[in-house]
Amino acid sequence: xxxxxxxxxxxxxxxxxxxxxxxxxxxxxxxxxxxxxxxxxxxxxxxxxxxxxxxxxxxxxxxxxxxxxxxxxxxxxxxxxxxxxxxxxxxxxxxxxxxxxxxxxxxxxx
Amino acid sequence: xxxxxxxxxxxxxxxxxxxxxxxxxxxxxxxxxxxxxxxxxxxxxxxxxxxxxxxxxxxxxxxxxxxxxxxxxxxxxxxxxxxxxxxxxxxxxxxxxxxxxxxxxxxxxxxxxxx
Numbered sequence: 707x708x709x710x711x712x713x714x715x716x717x718x719x720x721x722x723x724x725x726x727x728x729x730x731x732x733x734x735x736x737x738x739x740x741x742x743x744x745x746x747x748x749x750x751x752x753x754x755x756x757x758x759x760x761x762x763x764x765x766x767x768x769x770x771x772x773x774x775x776x777x778x779x780x781x782x783x784x785x786x787x788x789x790x791x792x793x794x795x796x797x798x799x800x801x802x803x804x805x806x807x808x809x810x811x812x813x814x815x816x
Numbered sequence: 817x818x819x820x821x822x823x824x825x826x827x828x829x830x831x832x833x834x835x836x837x838x839x840x841x842x843x844x845x846x847x848x849x850x851x852x853x854x855x856x857x858x859x860x861x862x863x864x865x866x867x868x869x870x871x872x873x874x875x876x877x878x879x880x881x882x883x884x885x886x887x888x889x890x891x892x893x894x895x896x897x898x899x900x901x902x903x904x905x906x907x908x909x910x911x912x913x914x915x916x917x918x919x920x921x922x923x924x925x926x927x928x929x930x931x
Contacts, residue, residue: 710858737915737916737917738916738917738919740916740919740920742922747927748924748925749822749907749922749923749924749925750859750907750909750922751922752919752920752921752922755918755919795858795859797858797859797920799915799916799920801915802847802864802871802872802914802915802916803861803872804849804861804916804920805861806851806858806859806860807858808856808857808858809858
């Protein structure tokens, strides 16, 4: 059974900092990996989708990398802003079996 | 529709009652998924539909939970004899094809509170 771990559980940074969120998974035979953002009391917003054959994906200030063989993915956020404050969830898809980590709760202070 | 729509957004029910939660996926998406999220946790898989059939219901916690998707579009999650432990946010997602090849799109969820 796929286990997904996200570190750290919570992170607080001052505005403008670059930061990295980590995701690790136990079964490297994945189909793809997806990073989501969740605001309090809201649903999940997709940020980036990385297929198993890809190494990274970029969208604006966000960059996600994937190292399938070592079971790791990172989400890099450049020049963080208070509006980036949310919980970030990593989800690993093994052929329709999508497993989530518990998330990293990010606070960006003005 | 433009996104995944879930209704109601909030539901408060008394212990022992029956509830139905509705999910309207993105038009044309053949795959539909239900997840449950408890406070401070990531979503946990409940059931997956490909078309009208439940392709994987291994995440349903017990036989009080049941879901249908009779016409391959809208899905309803049904919970009988609700218990306080059923309180959570129920999330629905859809995907263009099976295997989530294009990623999953989630709705805003239904917050269920059993009192």
